[in-house]
Amino acid sequence: MAQKNITLLLGGQPHEVINFDPTRTLLDYLRYDSARTGTKEGCGEGDCGACTVVIGTLKDGKLRFEAVNSCIIFLPTLDGKLLLTVEDLVHPDGSLHVIQRVIADLQGSQCGFCTPGFVMAIFAHIRSGGGAGLASINDALVGNLCRCTGYGPIIEAVRRAISEQVDDHLTALEETWIKQLAAMSSPDTLSLSWICPDTGKERHYSAPKTTAALTALYAAYPEATLLAGGTDVGLWVTKQLQSLNRLIYLGHITELSQITQSKTHIEIGAGVTFADAQPILSAHFPDLGEVIRRLGSSQIRNRATIGGNIANGSPIGDSMPVLIALNTELALQSVKGLRRIPLEDYFISYGRQDRIAGEFVAAIRIPLPKPDQYFRAYKISKRFDQDISAVCGAISVTLDDGLISSARVAYGGVAATPIRALNTENTLIGAKWNERTIQSAMSALKNDLSPISDMRASADYRLKVARNILFKAYIEYDTPLSQTRLIGDGAAE
């Protein structure tokens, strides 16, 4: 039986939203239906951060705060969540929150339009235990564009806010929030429907809580749009003006958000966000961690899922080439059961994937690194942070006494799908790990790649840099990163 309403905690109170378009964005709801105009729209595509709000989720009895871009979040995904906007940070007596005060005092606002978004991003950073080091602050802030200040005063404000360690009025409310959220949770599939007055068509939204429920639902409605983080699907509505009339939201399925590690591999559920996957992947594969660090912004990584990045099938998704090089296996599920395929086999051609009707990406399985395995990954983009790759490339070789016994080389941004560079791999396998081999591999690469020119880079540059990062991987085998890298851990200063 379809419901008409959702409940979230807004302004510290359970707040019901009744009979609404399930593709209404959270931002529009705040600004135009709730008179909370402090949150701004700068781009409508999750790239500028002016719309940043903080979502509080109850997890293992604790509250977890995450900054997100409200402009591309559909309202019903807020069901059962705590929502904090810039207005909530102001003390009921009208005095400013410490974060707000230090930004104002340090000239961290000029035109002020981006400021509420920064305030909320900083709040999430501090509340989730973020550090005061420059790299840590930047990782928290790169999702917020400011065109006026040059960022210095804002960075300083973060440091100041952390050092002042002032308890805010919100901390005292957390106990209550936890109780309220626990009371709001329900084991059932949330199911909403709404009739679009313009088209007369019914728009459905379902949020199953178990994989079994999802499998059945998707089998019944294979034409439905699966919604995970929504960092791409959101834009189908805000930019392409698509009408999505049947949505299945995966965000409430606990089984899809599991990370497990066995003796041989790491298994990551399709619903795990990049933010959650980053620690374990960084620990085993530092370069994969670095690619994830540069994937989107903290707001995006808090929502975007590995499953979504794969299922989407984009040729420029950052994680694919890296995961392919790491010999990742993909688990696909449908009513017919679970099947596992090599990740690279999923991508058939541009816009086409190996996925039958009613089948969804359930998990990935990454083999744990072996002692003789050498792995590197590189992301090349116009801007270091929060940009889409011109080229993303990864290489994983097994070295056996100076000989390359196995090799996997994969790229994104250089063909219609993420690809494995098989000619290049063949050049490497069985050869000695030396400069000559790498040069031959670099020459072989042109047979594997078919790059195009677009606004991100020319085909020439893509090919050239794809080759050069192979060389970089080679030299980094025994050269400190301080002599080869501009950013990330160990980079030159």
Place this chain on the structure above:
Amino acid sequence: MTENTPPINGDIHRDIRHDSAHKHVAGSADYIDDIPEKRDLLHVCLGQSSRAHARMKSLDLDDVRAAPGVVMVLTADDIPGRNDVSPFAGDDPLFAKDIVQFHGQSIFAVAAISRDQARRAAKLAKIDYEDYPAILTIDDAMAAKSYIEAPQCVKQGDSVAALKKAPIRRRGCFRVGGQDHFYLEGQIAMAEPKEDGDVHVWSSTQNPTEVQHLVAKVLNIPDNGVTVEVRRMGGGFGGKETHPSLFAAAAALVARKTGRTAKCRVDRDDDMIMTGKRHDFRIDYDVGFDSEGRILGLDLKLASRCGYSVDLSPAINDRAMFHSDNCYFLEHVTINSYRCRTNTVSNTAFRGFGGPQGMIAIERIMDVIAHGLSKDPLDVRMINLYGKTDRNITPYGMRIEDNIAPELIAELAETADYKNRRKEITAFNQANKYLTKALSLTPVKFGISFTALHLNQAGALIHIYSDGSVHLNHGGTEMGQGLFIKVAQVVANELQIDIDRIKISATTTDKVPNSSPTAASSGSDLNGMAALAAARTLKDRLTAFAENHYDCPSDQIIFRNNHIYLGDQKISFNQLVHQAYLGRISLSSTGFYKTPKIHYDRKTHKGRPFFYFSYGAAIAEVIIDLLTGENKILRVDILHDVGKSLNPAIDRGQIEGGFIQGAGWLTTEELVFDDKGVLRSHAPSTYKIPTSADRPAQMTINLWNGVNKEDTIHKSKAVGEPPLMLAIAVHSALTLAVANANSNKAEELSALNAPATAEEILSKLI
């Protein structure tokens, strides 16, 4: 007795935070879209051309009209007045009729109940085009001699003869890309119909008067029927100087035709596609110099892409010519400027207004000369600087009377340890095969005043209410730069009252008429002076009243810290005001200012277009990755001249923000048009402005200790635009880094273009 009085709160020359800072951080500062929507408000969306240059054989809007929620659709035929929203040339139609001249040009407006409905409906137009040949690039336009006005020339001496005689000569060409403003608040206007056919418009504009006048012309009503109001913008940077009129006029037209309030809030992608940007340039030089690196003759060719219409391009390109000297004396120089007309969006004002493109030309030439002579580029820059008493005439015939560049550069080089760091970099480069560093110091000299003489005027209006509280208004607009707080400080200082007694109010054309755009860095120079004049008038009236009322000679009446000292007596400002009110003294006054000394003949391009110059210099240290072309700014040191600052905290903010914005222009911000004239980088996903991580980890900003020689508002200097050009040091350093990497392999300095993306840098590495 007044000497020991503490200063007022909010006095001049002090660090006072932005007047709206506490509202910005709380989300309670209202921008136009935050104003509660009126009942029955309509949302307006503009229908765009999908061709760069074509004739519309047919325009079928039936599906648009029939779309859900649509209330009205308007085309050129529905305009009661003039179909034009251009600043002066008359060539920017509100709605294109018959011919479209760029991809993204406005053709019609659709008004609907919801914004979503309006956006969806706008996509339903059926337009049958007959394509015309489109001129898209500077090179296309130069070949076709397609210009928005005749090429202009600035000349001094005899460059032809000087070049012939010069012992060393270098020729070269490079390109500098455009830049999108990327104000965080997109273009927006809301119009409310009033009685008698009047309309009240809220417009996010740097130029309320122009919006007022253009809306009036479109509606065919007198200027007095239109009021334009703007409390604040979420950023402007020049992008809201001429383009807001398009959206304001569309909203106003819908409001008039429907009798309902109409709002046009432009989607980010549409904003980037439909509004003009910084001009991209092709720069060709032919320079002759001696073995010391002294320039003997220079022939410079500046060609810019203006887009399909005139907009402000003549003045922008004039300013490019006037800044191709930067801080350097050019005895024999010819600067030819070509203003290319292309079938692309009409380029417009952007912080620096052509100055940056002119300045980067001469800074490249300095690096080329130094490279050719294997000299430290700083030494070459130093010997070419303008003199103090000779070698001080600019190519446009102005004598420079305030040159502080030599001392300022020397001080920066000293405090930032330029010479030693150059050595350290050489050592680093020798030890590193895959990464290369470089360091560069470039100066800035930026002319302050509008080159259009009539714009150098401003008005202000101050009321003192009978309780002693003050209402301040002037023609300047607030876009984040801190103009309002600076002007309020001026008034607080003059009346000697705490700044919180002064209400800062929205810029509104019905309070101060015929205002100039807030542009050319002139905001506080002009409006500060106008407000000072108004405050002084009121102070004089109060003094005259007190002289009479208290029988105290006027030379013994002193305003100090919220009080008036009358010989031995002391009364509060509020008391005096109240007494003056009872004494029937007018407590409201206007103030007016016009910049003195300036004159300029556009026919000969000679005169004194600038009241004074703002100076500065920056040292940038960069590193490049030789395998990928990726690059990073490691450290920046800035010394900048703001005269005697009205508010050093605000000025520092302008300097840092301007620098980072300039660095973005020259590194990651790339406007990519395809071969059909379609802008492909039209959103932050594809157009990359700097993030916090792009800010150099080490950044030092110091203010030059000096005062303005000219009689400006409390001896301060303009600060809005000049710091952007400090970022030329970044591009220069990147050019030198490429040269360092190519050493021994290349005789000529590589012609690194801007933006210096990773791809651009890798393409220049040998």
